[in-house]
Amino acid sequence: MSVRNVAEAVAIGILLLMNACGGSKQDMSVTAANVQPVTVGPGPTNNVNALFATVTICTLGNASNCQAIDHILVDTGSTGLRILSTQLSPSLLLQQQMDSSGNPIVGCGQFANGYTWGPVKLADVRISGELGSSVPIQVIADPTFPVVPPGCSSIGTALNTVQTLGANGVLGISVFQHDCGIACAQSASPGIYFICPLSGCQLAQVSLTQQLQNPVGTFSQDNNGVIIALPLIPVTGAPSVNGSLIFGIGTQDNNAPGSAQVIPVNLNSGSFTTVLNAVTYSNSFIDSGSNALFFADGGIPLCNSNVGFDCPAATQDFIATNQGTDGVASQVRFSVANTDSLLSANPTSFAFSNLAGTNSDATSFDWGLPFFFGRKVFFAIEGQNTPAGVGPYMAY
Amino acid sequence: MLLASIALVMLALPICGWATLGESSVSTETDRASMNASLRILPASNYSIHEIQAPSGLTVREYVSLSGTVFAIGWQGPVMPDLRQTLGSYFDRYTASAARKHAGNRHIDVRESDLVVQSNGHMRSFSGRAYLPQLLPQGVTVEEIR
Numbered sequence: 076m077s078v079r080n081v082a083e084a085v086a087i088g089i090l091l092l093m094n095a096c097g098g099s100k101q102d103m104s105v106t107a108a109n110v111q112p113v114t115v116g117p118g119p120t121n122n123v124n125a126l127f128a129t130v131t132i133c134t135l136g137n138a139s140n141c142q143a144i145d146h147i148l149v150d151t152g153s154t155g156l157r158i159l160s161t162q163l164s165p166s167l168l169l170q171q172q173m174d175s176s177g178n179p180i181v182g183c184g185q186f187a188n189g190y191t192w193g194p195v196k197l198a199d200v201r202i203s204g205e206l207g208s209s210v211p212i213q214v215i216a217d218p219t220f221p222v223v224p225p226g227c228s229s230i231g232t233a234l235n236t237v238q239t240l241g242a243n244g245v246l247g248i249s250v251f252q253h254d255c256g257i258a259c260a261q262s263a264s265p266g267i268y269f270i271c272p273l274s275g276c277q278l279a280q281v282s283l284t285q286q287l288q289n290p291v292g293t294f295s296q297d298n299n300g301v302i303i304a305l306p307l308i309p310v311t312g313a314p315s316v317n318g319s320l321i322f323g324i325g326t327q328d329n330n331a332p333g334s335a336q337v338i339p340v341n342l343n344s345g346s347f348t349t350v351l352n353a354v355t356y357s358n359s360f361i362d363s364g365s366n367a368l369f370f371a372d373g374g375i376p377l378c379n380s381n382v383g384f385d386c387p388a389a390t391q392d393f394i395a396t397n398q399g400t401d402g403v404a405s406q407v408r409f410s411v412a413n414t415d416s417l418l419s420a421n422p423t424s425f426a427f428s429n430l431a432g433t434n435s436d437a438t439s440f441d442w443g444l445p446f447f448f449g450r451k452v453f454f455a456i457e458g459q460n461t462p463a464g465v466g467p468y469m470a471y
Numbered sequence: 472m473l474l475a476s477i478a479l480v481m482l483a484l485p486i487c488g489w490a491t492l493g494e495s496s497v498s499t500e501t502d503r504a505s506m507n508a509s510l511r512i513l514p515a516s517n518y519s520i521h522e523i524q525a526p527s528g529l530t531v532r533e534y535v536s537l538s539g540t541v542f543a544i545g546w547q548g549p550v551m552p553d554l555r556q557t558l559g560s561y562f563d564r565y566t567a568s569a570a571r572k573h574a575g576n577r578h579i580d581v582r583e584s585d586l587v588v589q590s591n592g593h594m595r596s597f598s599g600r601a602y603l604p605q606l607l608p609q610g611v612t613v614e615e616i617r
Contacts, residue, residue, distance in 0.1 A: 122576070152577065152593030185551045187590045187597055188569060188579050229555035229562075231579075231590070232570045239570055247594070254594060258549065264507070264527045265550045344549070344596040362593055365577050369591065382572065383580030383589075432578060435589035436547070436598040437614065441578070 107329055108204025109297045109322040115305070115426040115444070116315035118146050120241045123418070123425050124366035124444040126303070128320055130156065130246055131201040134167050135209055141201065142167055148242035149303065149320060150364035151454050154254040155287025156200060157184055157191050157213040158244035159237060169196035172211055172285055178270035180281055181220050182213050184254065185267060189232035189239070191215045192223045194271075200290045202246075205322050207293035211285060215244070224276045226266045245364070247289065248301050248320075250345050250454050250467035254287040292456050297323025299459035300466060302330055303363060307449035310390070310410070312417065312424030316448070324455055325462035332463035335453055335470040338399035342457065345467060349440035350404075351395040356440035359397070361452060361469050365443030367430040368409060375411060377433060384414035384432040395440070399468065409446065491559035492544055493603055496521065496535040515615075517608045518542070531557065534616060536608050543602035543616040549595045558601055561586055565601070587613075 106112065113128045126149040133141035142164050147156075163169070172180045172195035184191035193215040200207040216235035223233070234240045247254065255267045263278035268286070270279040292298055305318035323330045340347050340360075349359040349370075356370060367384065378386035390412045398404040412429040421427075428448040434441060446452070455466030463470060513520040521533040529548030533541050546552045555562045565588045568581045579590040579599070590599035600616045607613075 154594055185594060185597070187551070187577055187592050187599070188573060189566075190551075225555065226553075229553040230551040231554055232566045241576070249594065251595065256595070258527065262526065264525070266527070267550070345593070346596055358596060358598070360593055360596070362577070364593075367578070369578050382582055383578070433580065434578075434591055435580075435600050435617075436591050437617065439591060439596075439598060441591065441593075443578075 106203070106319070107327065109327055109330065111203040111320040111322070113149055113303070113318050113320045114315055115313075115318070117425045118242060119237045121425070122241045122366065123427060124430060125241060125425075126305075126318075126363050126444060126447075127242065128202070128246060130158075130244070132158065132163065132167060132169075132212075133199040133201060135170055135197055135199055138199070140167065144243055146242050147244040147246045148240070148364060150245050150247050150362070151249050151303070152360065152362035152364040153184070153186065153245060153247035154249045154251045154289050155184070155213060155247045156210065156244065156290050157193075157215050157247070157287070159215045159235070159240065160193065160217040161237070162243040163214060167198070169198050169212075169214065171196055174270050174279065174281070174285070178272045178279075179220075180279070180285060181269045181271045181276060182254075182287060183227035183230070183267050183269065184213060184215075184234075184245075184287075185230055186234065189234045190223075190227050190230040191234050191240075191245070192220070192227050193217045194220055195285070195287065200293070202290065202320075203322065205291075205294045205297060207288075207290045208295075210290050210293045211287050212290075213287055215240070220271055220276070222276070224269060226278060227269070247287070248291055248454065249289065250300075250340060250469065251457055252289050252292045253283055255281075256286070257283070259286060289456060291322055292459070294322060297326045297330070298456075299326065299461050300324040300453060300455035302451050302453050303447055304451040305447045305449070308426055308428050310412065310429060312421045312427040314423045314425060316426045324453055332453060332461065332470060335451070335463065336397075336405045337403075337463050337468050337470040338397055339401045339464065339468045341400060342467065347400065347469070348398040349395050349442075350398065351393060351440065356438055358436065358438045359440040359442065361442040361446060361454075363444055363447060365441050367432045367443050368411070368445050369432045369434040369441035369443060370439070371434045371437045375431070375433075378413075378415045380415045381418065384430065385411050386413045386415050387411060388413070390429065407446075492541050492557060492561055492601055493606070494541060494559055495539045496533065496541055517610060532617070533557070534602070536606065540606060542606040542608065543600065545600040545617045547598040547617070549597070551597050554601075558588070561588075561601070
């Protein structure tokens with residue numbers, strides 16, 4: 076396999092010489108406590124450009140009652156850890172989050188392609204060597220709350236199985252600390268939180284601390300943001316890619332922002348501005364959970380087979396400009412290949428750096444997973460200090 | 472750009488509301504009231520836009536032909552719209568098609584001969600549109616629907 080590990084980018088990690096173990100043939104370089112290996116590969120549903128990590132869930136305060144769950148989608152476009160109930164062992168006995176009147180709080184995770192319905196529960200979350208204690212997470216499709224209220228199911232498709240979610244869960248590590256934020260603390264109107272007494276579910280306000288949290292912000296250290304580091308891959312794609320999810324920005328030797336270009340983002344939406352061919356996309360974002368670069372460009376022919384994706388006659392190269400809310404602009408190069416021919420010519424590849432598709436929002440450039448290959452991309456959480464400034468920002 | 476050239480006729484019109492794709496724009500006052508939303512109507516050359524602003528910050532625009540049929544819906548805001556209401560009888564087709572063709576994908580682009588639904592964005596910033604290609608008034612481009 077021609078896939079290269081990204082280790083050199085992150086292996087400032089410690090070299091442990093475990094001579095005492097004698098006879099081990101394994102590579103003895105061990106990643107640092109703040110580095111979680113991540114992979115791009117077929118995953119449970121054979122999707123292309125899906126980034127996965129393994130996350131360990133523990134009963135509150137009980138480090139010996141834990142379960143490691145693989146193929147959790149790493150998603151910088153959402154906030155909070157959400158896991159399918161079918162993937163969780165009942166023996167974890169996760170504690171239900173209650174409101175001040177003792178009613179169970181149930182969430183409606185909103186995604187462009189549908190919703191995740193399920194209770195908010197408290198767990199200790201371990202990723203690499205980091206620990207978040209008593210973290211509100213969502214258990215998707217928990218049979219305790221089988222009836223989805225219309226206010227949630229009306230969003231679209233139920234993302235309630237491995238097949239529909241494309242993963243066993245979602246690790247939402249955006250630049251925000253809460254999935255909804257102040258809007259849901261002040262009003263029930265966003266439709267993201269419900270209380271569900273036995274009489275039935277109703278919309279509810281939920282305080283910030285009881286909402287789903289970005290797990291990274293709950294860590295006792297390395298908690299001001301993350302870095303996603305993926306290696307460059309061939310233009311023909313790769314069957315699988317190994318990379319790193321590094322916690323903290325400027326908190327350890329291995330996560331310094333250095334000379335990374337910082338893009339401060341809108342405090343409410345997490346957006347910045349992309350300019351391409353004199354077209355301004357004022358509502359742009361970097362999303363590891365999108366499997367392509369999605370932007371409206373009437374000049375690029377669309378595919379016949381892969382509906383909504385781009386199929387230019389030959390690969391096209393572009394230079395875009397990204398501009399943060401501080402007005403500083405910088406250039407980004409990217410390529411758009413013919414999705415139909417690329418996928419058919421490389422049937423064993425699941426990672427591609429040159430996939431793009433159309434976007435019905437002419438003001439939005441969605442920098443999906445192709446953007447991440449060959450880069451270290453930083454996501455600083457809102458309100459958090461880092462050596463490169465206060466979050467929220469993205470950087471690379 | 473489009474709306475900038477359109478005169479604002481009425482603000483917070485106390486009638487009408489959430490209409491449904493493919494049906495007449497006859498009001499559903501209860502829906503508007505339950506959303507506690509405000510409505511304004513913006514006339515364009517050969518259709519009008521019923522723009523609904525919900526307290527959540529969500530904006531839904533319904534594109535109504537001169538004969539009174541809703542031929543398109545556009546949305547933008549920090550939360551997703553009630554697509555069951557706005558897509559009406561097309562909602563079940565949309566969800567079935569989205570689940571079948573786009574399982575695991577964040578970006579929805581359902582294109583059938585008589586129904587297009589496109590949904591984009593991320594938590595705290597969503598946008599999308601739905602339209603009935605066969606009912607688009609002559610001269611109306613898809614780009615106008617937003």
